Amino acid sequence: MSDAVSQNVATPATENNPIPVTVLTGYLGSGKTTLLNRILSEDHGRKYAVIVNEFGEIGIDNDLIVESDEEIYEMNNGCVCCTVRGDLVRVVEGLTRRKGRFDAILVETTGLADPVPVAQTFFMDEDVRAKTELDAVVALVDAKHLPLRLKDSREAEDQIAFADVVLLNKTDLVSADDLSKVEATIRAINPHAVIHRTERAGIDLAKVLGQKAFDLKKVLDSDPDFLEEASHAHDDHVCGPDCDHQHNHHDHDHDHHHHAHGEASAIHDVTVTSISLKAGELDSKKFFPWIQALTQEEGPNILRLKGIIAFDGDPDRYVVQGVHMIIEGDHQRAWRVDEKRESRLVFIGRNLDREELEAGFAACAARVRAHAEA
Amino acid sequence: MPSIAPYDLGEFVERAVFLGDAPAFALADGTVHLPAGGGSVLTAHDGGLLTACLDEYSNRLLTGGEDGRVVAVDAKGAMGEVASIGKKWVSVVAGGPSGAVGFASGRTAYTWTNDGKVLEKQFSRTVEGIAFAPKGLRCAVARYDGASLFFPATDAEPLFLEWKGAHLGVAFSPDGKFLVTTMQENALHGWRIADGKHMRMTGYPSKVKDWSWSAKGKFLATTGAPAAILWPFSGKDGPMGKAPLELGTRGNVMVTSVACHPSEDMLAIGYSDGMILAVRFQDSKEALLRRGGKGPLRTMAWDRRGRLLAFGSEDGEAGVVDIAG
Incomplete structure (x- = not known):
């Protein structure tokens, strides 16, 4: 087996120590695979199991990459929105039987996937819930193509609306002006997500993994809109000093919430x-x-x-x-x-x-x- | 007083079976442990073992793994590959008449016949469970919104038995008259095969994950509650309109594994705290077989004479109980 095994030095996951799960959403071409490859190849001493919809572009040799067909199961309780991903129930159950085999799970969804059943699986299935905890939903957004995506699909909007962390990727392919507009649109859809601007999905992994966004003990503590001085502290909070992207955001309108709504309404494609x-x-x-x-x-x-x-x-x-x-x-x-x-x-x-x-x-x-x- | 020969196997025990008179334990790490006669350990799968079952027709253990292989271990302890489908997970396996083996990965069900042929059948939804009818080469798969019955050797359209919801496990009654599924909801569903008449078996506080037919198929014993729930199947309507038998009720400790005695109306019940009770149907009389353990009981199996009970837990504890002591 690969070096990854010998890197398995972090605390082994046990039942008292639920395995964190990060869900990666984003359209085809938004940079999900690039980010996954970064996560799998970086020297962080942690071992990940990755659930993908299709093998293929992940170039890393990892014996814990699992392919699964998207299988949406409606619960038989008369509630149309109570859906889980049956494939994830099965794969997560299979993966979590052996203790200490890996430290965390990454779920990569297809560009068209609805993030809600994915997230609900970790709350509604008793076995999955007992062994894992949803850490965060991370959406990758292609800065160049987002306006087009929002025009022709609802999924792109849903993915942003549902996310805890949004990586505004491929920032090098658009002008500063367009980038501000795209960011304002994201803010209009989801004022509470933490946004990071990235090129080639380059990001400090500590800003993507281990977010505990669904942990009730921490809920909202990292939410910029909920902080007392949200409108002023927001950007500094989001980007630490070690951020490698362009820090031209200090001349943003800090009252981004209302500002963003105004700007995005011109796009007419935001329904959330x-x-x-x-x-x-x-x-x-x-x-x-x-x-x-x-x-x-x-x-x-x-x-x-x-x-x-x-x-x-x-x-x-x-x-x-x-x-x-x-x-x-x-x-x-x-x-x-x-x-x-x-x-x-x-x-x-x-x-x-x-x-x-x-x-x-x-x-x-x-x-x-x-x-x-x- | 019963005696226990304990084995600390150190890994999640997926399935305990008897091959001939010897116990065998299939573990989630891909190994099969045969502790009798000095003991040996076989490596059936690289990566991990996902599923395992006793093939009652051929008295062998069948396993499926993350390596896309289906492996058989016979009563002599000899291991052989049945089939290999590449790097897809084999999530379910079942043994059938005349040495047939059924297994599934994703939305494809495979049937291996003992002339070495592998027949594939595609379904529109994931094959969650597979089972053989007791006679003839007929299969059933559990899937979303119902179960499908098909003859693997023919191209005839499968017969779709519909019931809303996700169906996970599937089994024929020993007389072949009924088909029963476990569901993503805390319920079982059944059909009388002759006319498709529905049987709803609900009221569980938890998912049903293990079940066992009693001698002559009189009852189907199930987990999923703080008691073993036994549905009567002796009448022509199955359990419809009848109350189930509840055995071994224990306040807030869940039943996690059940195994009916091969000849008597008696049930071994395994609990989430590792305890095992033997309970008689007739008068609910209980006998303690194991006081408890580190983790939930996952699997149990009787030998064919009904004297030895093999068990395995999620924490790697296993053993064989001799009820005659």
């Missing part, structure tokens, strides 16, 4: 919207029934949701995240004294009714306590 809600302290007896009913009814329209909730009388931050109808939540940590006890919730999806969401969220507000007025 993002809605951010803000409120004070909430009443858990109102919030839980509301979010349950909402995800039941609007699940098919919700691609992702994330939130930090301040419940009346609860010293801890409560965090929630969801994919379609699947929603999970947990206490994260105590509110710090210098933090404003504020509830925030973001939705990324289609056909979302902003006014209704705002009204519903506002109606969950905790009543002001009588003694506070006394």
Whole structure:
């Protein structure tokens, strides 16, 4: 076997130590294979199992590259959006029986693949869920061809909307002006993803792997829009000093969220919207029934949701995240004294009714306590 | 009092079987361990072993691996390659009448006949499970939205038994009258083959991953609950309208493996904590065969006389229980 085996020095994965899974999405030609080759050949001391749709262009000799046919299974529970990837269930089950064989799993999807069933597999299948944890969904975007892709397909938009990390690749093939426009479009589709500009998928792997984007304990901590000073700290947060790409972003409009919406609307090809809600302290007896009913009814329209909730009388931050109808939540940590006890919730999806969401969220507000007025 | 001969095999035990009177253990690392008579270890697959089963028709162990090979180990401990399909994963195997072997990779089902021919059948969805009817060269595959019955030696269109959802495992009843599948949902589904009449077997808190037909096919014992669930199949309607038998109920410990005794109405039940009980159908009387272990029981098998029970766990613990002590 290859050197990769002797590099297997990192902590072996066990059942108490779930195996992280990174999902790579992106259109044909966006640089997925280049990134995969980088991950497999770089000297990082970790061993990866890679699930691909087709063998072929991966030039690295690795005995843990598995081919699997995309097989979407609708769950028989009357919910059209409750889908899993049957092929991933089978392959992940096969791969995870032997302990310490590899440290992480990479799933490469086809350009046309819907990222949602891939992600849902890691939440809905009990065996897969017990042995693995979804780390992040990484979308590669071809800076030159994205506008065209958005015109002729919905998948390209879905992949960006669903991503935690977007690699805006092939930046060397477009002008600075076009690059800014493409980045604004990505921001319009998904204001919460971390965007990195790359050439030939060249990126510090620490910015792609080990993101813990679905970990409730860390959810939103890395989300630029959720940070207190998001609009100012964003770019510095995204690109560390060791970033090798062009740092011309400091002259961006830092209020990128609103700016991006304005610019992208001219493209007419963006159908995904993002809605951010803000409120004070909430009443858990109102919030839980509301979010349950909402995800039941609007699940098919919700691609992702994330939130930090301040419940009346609860010293801890409560965090929630969801994919379609699947929603999970947990206490994260105590509110710090210098933090404003504020509830925030973001939705990324289609056909979302902003006014209704705002009204519903506002109606969950905790009543002001009588003694506070006394 | 039962006695146990333990074997620490150190790797996930995919399947325990008896070949003749000797136990054999197929491990996920690709090896087959034959501990009797001094003991030997065969390397059946490079990379890993994905699936293994006892071929009851030919009394041999069949295995499929990541190396795209199907391997057979016979009662003498001799190993041979049945087929090789390149670098595709062989995800399921099954033995059939007259030495036939069925296996699958992706959306293709293969049938190897003992004259050395390999017949291929393409399906529109992934072949998740494969089984042979007890008589004749007839196969069934489990797939999305149902099961397909076909005769590998002919080009006739498969007979599609439809039921919405993803079907994973498949088995014929020993009399060949019923076909049963396990599903991605926590349920089994069945069809009476003569008329396609449906049988829904639901109510499990977890996926069904192991099953075993009792002597003469009276019951189908299954995992997937904190008790073994046994569906009655003796009537002409199968389990329709009948309540299943529940044996070996244990609060919050899941049943992970089942093996019906070859001649008596008695079941060995393996649990997620490694415990093994033997339970009689008639009065639910329980006997402790193994107190517990490091990991969930994965597989169990009786020898043909019904005196020895081989078992293997996900943590590599294995052994043979002698119920006569």
